Amino acid sequence: MQTRDDLAARSRDGHLALRRVERQQALIETLAGGGWRTAGQLADRLQVSVRTVERDLERLRDAGVPFRSRPGRSGGIALPVTARRATVVLDVAEIGALVASLAAVGPTSSPSATSATLKLVAALEDH
Template identity: 50%
Template sequence: MLVERQHALIEELRSSAPRYLSAARLAQRTGTSVRTVARDLARLCAAGVPIDVRHGPGGGYSIDARTALPPIVLTPGEAAALIASLVAVGPYVSAAAKSSLDKLLAALVVEGSS
């Protein structure tokens, strides 16, 4: 599935940052082809994911791998869209997906309501 592959690519880049990984190495680590990796990374770049691309020897792909992000304010509708996306992918596809779903759901719960 496309979303699972893209998530795996982002996680591989994040765990290797700041080093650059070649498309061949990413293909090996994600069990796909170099062509699939290139297409998936092109989609992620087009969507605005901050992937740095270096051509030539020692080049490859890298991503900003901050350990934490600044607080993000979402509307309830934006949170619902993210929840629907996570549920569609499967919240148990990774620990990060499960954790983010838990945080979004907790943010939507109103104190004192059941």
């Protein structure tokens, strides 16, 4: 039988996971703007500790996000930016997985989330 404490812990864990996803999306969006940023600059922007930014960057890197890092005084973290749009081929189940993920975060939580949600839903309608 679950106790009230168990339910509270699960709710808190879910809330923390959602905040982490929102932060990671904000990190990608910030770095997609181009230029080099230090972990300190990112932490200030996101109002978290440098260690939290480092953990988020590590999780995203493990997921395959191609961050670049440069040590030293003029160093920092960057995301390669390309002028061309990427073409991604997804099947219906993959589109559904992304829509479900966006729904969990909030499909209108940022301009890029809104745009992605609209494009994915349109792609589902085309099938």
